[in-house]
Amino acid sequence: MFSKGLFQSQAIRALHSTSKRSLTIPFLSTLPQNPGGVKGDVNDACLPPPSPDRLHGSVPWDVERVSAVALIPLVGSALASGGDVSVVADSILATVLLGHVYVGFQSCIIDYIPTRVYGKNHNYAMYLLTLGSLFAGVGIYKLETEENGLTGVVQKLWTASNHSEEKK
DSSP, rough: OHHHHEEEEEHHHHHHHHHHHHHSOOOOOOOOGGGGGOSOHHHHHHSSSSOOGEEEEEEHHHHHHHHHHHHHHHHHHHTTTTTTTHHHHHHHHHHHHHHHHHHHHHHHHHHSOOHHTTTTHHHHHHHHHHHHHHHHHHHHHHHHHSHHHHHHHHHHHHHHHHHHHOOO
């Protein structure tokens, strides 16, 4: 019975020491934080009040929702036609999909790599996201001009697995 209580206290102590580590990304350097994450006193949050700015909230949210809704008919038309869509529709599908993925990853970076904790690592993550999106845009351009487009590549991948199973 004594060993069970000792084991429980060691487990709780280990949990407390690991919980602090699990709240941060281990390989990124962090800024020193104030106790409890609070700066100043209770009234400092109200002074001065921030000016209203639509670019910090509603506009990115609207863009994310519009791109998500726009993907429904674009993907639906590609599926309904069996992959034989026009180059314009395929280009719009690939561009809207890239924009939707960009905004989604940007939201993840904002939520999980905040500036107040990770400092310049937040900016590095945003730069890497932008750089990766630019490379993806170049890849989309090459798919549309040199291949059959995004839906053509997906159609080839879909039928390639069926042909390899039929040969066996």
